[in-house]
Every structure is written in structure tokens, then in C-alpha cells.
Amino acid sequence: MTDAPARPRSLAELFVAFTVLALQGFGGVLPVVQREIVERRRWMTQEEFIEEWAVAQTMPGPNVCNLSLVIGSRFFGLRGAATALLGLLLVPALVVLALGSIYSHYSDHPRVAGALRGMAAVAAGMIVATGIKLAATLRRHPLPLAVTLPLAALGVFGLVVLRLPMLAALLVLGGTGCVLTWRRLKP
Amino acid sequence: MTGALPAQDLAIVLAWHDWLDLFAHYLMISLMSVGGTIATTAEMHRYLVEQHGWLTQTQFNDSIAIAQAAPGPNVLFVALMGWNVGLNAGSYAAAALGVLVTLVGALLPSSVLMLLAANWGHRNRERRAVRAFKQGMAPLVIAMLVSTGIILGSANSDFATDWPLYAVSVTAALVIWRTRIHLLWLLAAGALLGALGLL
Numbered sequence: 001m002t003d004a005p006a007r008p009r010s011l012a013e014l015f016v017a018f019t020v021l022a023l024q025g026f027g028g029v030l031p032v033v034q035r036e037i038v039e040r041r042r043w044m045t046q047e048e049f050i051e052e053w054a055v056a057q058t059m060p061g062p063n064v065c066n067l068s069l070v071i072g073s074r075f076f077g078l079r080g081a082a083t084a085l086l087g088l089l090l091v092p093a094l095v096v097l098a099l100g101s102i103y104s105h106y107s108d109h110p111r112v113a114g115a116l117r118g119m120a121a122v123a124a125g126m127i128v129a130t131g132i133k134l135a136a137t138l139r140r141h142p143l144p145l146a147v148t149l150p151l152a153a154l155g156v157f158g159l160v161v162l163r164l165p166m167l168a169a170l171l172v173l174g175g176t177g178c179v180l181t182w183r184r185l186k187p
Numbered sequence: 188m189t190g191a192l193p194a195q196d197l198a199i200v201l202a203w204h205d206w207l208d209l210f211a212h213y214l215m216i217s218l219m220s221v222g223g224t225i226a227t228t229a230e231m232h233r234y235l236v237e238q239h240g241w242l243t244q245t246q247f248n249d250s251i252a253i254a255q256a257a258p259g260p261n262v263l264f265v266a267l268m269g270w271n272v273g274l275n276a277g278s279y280a281a282a283a284l285g286v287l288v289t290l291v292g293a294l295l296p297s298s299v300l301m302l303l304a305a306n307w308g309h310r311n312r313e314r315r316a317v318r319a320f321k322q323g324m325a326p327l328v329i330a331m332l333v334s335t336g337i338i339l340g341s342a343n344s345d346f347a348t349d350w351p352l353y354a355v356s357v358t359a360a361l362v363i364w365r366t367r368i369h370l371l372w373l374l375a376a377g378a379l380l381g382a383l384g385l386l
Binding site for chain 1: 215216217218219220221223224225227228229230233237248249250251252253254255256257258259260261262263264266267270271274286290293294296297298300301302304305308315316318319320321322323324325326327328329330331332333334335336337338339340352353355356357358359360361362363364370373374376377378379380381382383384385386
């Protein structure tokens, strides 16, 4: 399977598709992108989706935004990339700002403040869990766990305890990881 | 500044060079956001809350919680932080400017890079250097995510009174890690516990 069976007919269809899927995504849009773009609309094959996702994940920037750029650009070039990204962000941004504004009028209410405190605690746990889930992929990493786990632990120590700027951690620890991996991979 | 604004705990003055500084910082954050913008939360916290004091700890945490609870990409927490910085500066116009500055800053460099890299990376995906970069970043990406969660979860630093919050965070992390339950149920449970005054 090399050709995706279908494609969006217009920029408007692309925009609406990304707006609709973004509005379905609570706590993560990626699963919805896969279901809508690959399974329902058939704009990409499963294989193409996985390849593009790997690049989107590797590059800086929000993963799902990166993915929308790639999907949009393959159908309509630069205009398509911009349309898909705007579709993903515009209406949801208005929704988030509206919710934020409503919330700020009631932030003195103890139940509302309490509810948000509870949600913030869950959100913190969600992010840690995502990190732990990703850590499982280190078992298939070219470098042994004896190298990758200390590297990750050093990163946590630097960022949480020493409060290192992210850029320093990226350059030093990320760079170390890349160089070590490069040496391990067969040319 | 105007009566229509909700009461703010923080009033700040932002000169034009402060806005430029904010924009420049988000351009940099964009380039650092390997693993997603959420992975740079620690850096945003250092800059907005600790270094400049443009955002209160509560506003910072609430921005993330509201964006997580709302539909849409999680990156929209950036827009909400920009909105709150603008509100702290005293007007809805500043809030709109804050959204524009932070969101465009956080997305522009990474989007340009992504589009350039998408073609190139696809053509050269078997190359050793490409594979080394993709895979070599993995340990740090994981560290960034775990650190972000810990910093957010430990914002309430008094363990003696805030231990239920820590318990909720740890429980949520364990449940998400070990099960496939929809995240929305957990957020709802956290909200319910908080609304009942248990946290």
C-alpha cells in the first residue's frame, strides 16, 4: 500500500477536518488524528502515518502541530500546512481562552479552586506517566539500559534539583545521547 | 486598570522591550521543544514565574490544568499563559497580544524547521546520522517529561498539608501508566475530589 486512497478536495475541507478532530481531543489529540485521518477519511495509510509521526515527534515543536503541517503540506503545499495548523488551533484556542476567562471569574470560589487543584494534580501525574511509558521504549534502544537510564536520571536531576535551563540540558545530555548512539549504530 | 477585568493577584508593567524579550524567549523555547512544548514547561516556569514574576504560581498551574481539561492540542496552555501575562499587565488588548506573542513564538521556528526537515528526513531516513539523532534524544526527552510532571506536582511545597495532592498525582501517574482508561475520567475524578474539598 503506497497510495492513500483519498485526499481532501479543498482547503476548507482540510480546515474543517482538523478543527473537528481537535475538538474531540481531550488530554491528547494524537489518537484522534490517527482515527480521523487514517481510518475514517483514509487520507494516509497506516504506514505513512507512522513514518510521519516519527519525524514529527523528533523535531522540535508540539507533535500534533508538526504532524498537521506534514499532512497539510502533502496535499496543498505551504497553504495546506498553514490551513491544517490553523484548523487545529484556531477554534480550540478560543474555547480554551473562554474556559480560562470563565474560570477566572469564579477562581475565588473554593469549590472551583479545589476542582482545578485536583485537575492540576492529575495533569502532573499524566505528564510523568507519559515519560514513564516512553521509557519502556528504551529497551529497544541501540544503547544499553545501563547508559540510557542514567542519562535520563541525570536529566531529571539537572532539571528538577539544579533547575538547569532546558537548552543546557538539551545541548549537553541530548548531544551526549546522539554522539553515543551514532557511535553504536553501524555505518 | 478597568473595572471589567477580573481581580488579579498580580499587577505588572510590560514595556515594549519586555514583549520583545517574551517573544524572543518563546522563539528559543520553540527550538528547544523536542518532545513537545509541554516538555519545556520547566523552562517557561523558570522564565515567567521565577525570573520575571510575570505570572503567579497559581496562574501557571491553572493554565496547564485548564488547557489539559479543554479539548484541543495541549500546546494551547501556552496561549493561556500569554493571555494571563497580558491580563496581569492590565488590559484585554495586552492579553490578546500575549496570546499572539507566545503562541506564534512557540510555533513559528519549529514549524519552519518541521517543514524543511519533513522532506529531507524522509529522503534520508536510512542515514546513520538521522537515526542517531532520532534515537539519541530519547533519554533526554523522557527526562524532560518526567521533570515537567514533578515540577508541576510539587508546586505546593508544604508536604505536611498538601500530601493529598501528591497522592492524587502519584495515583494518576500509576493508573495512566498501567491501564488504558480515558484521561477524561481521571481529570473528572481529580476535579470531583477537589470540589468536595478533599484536596
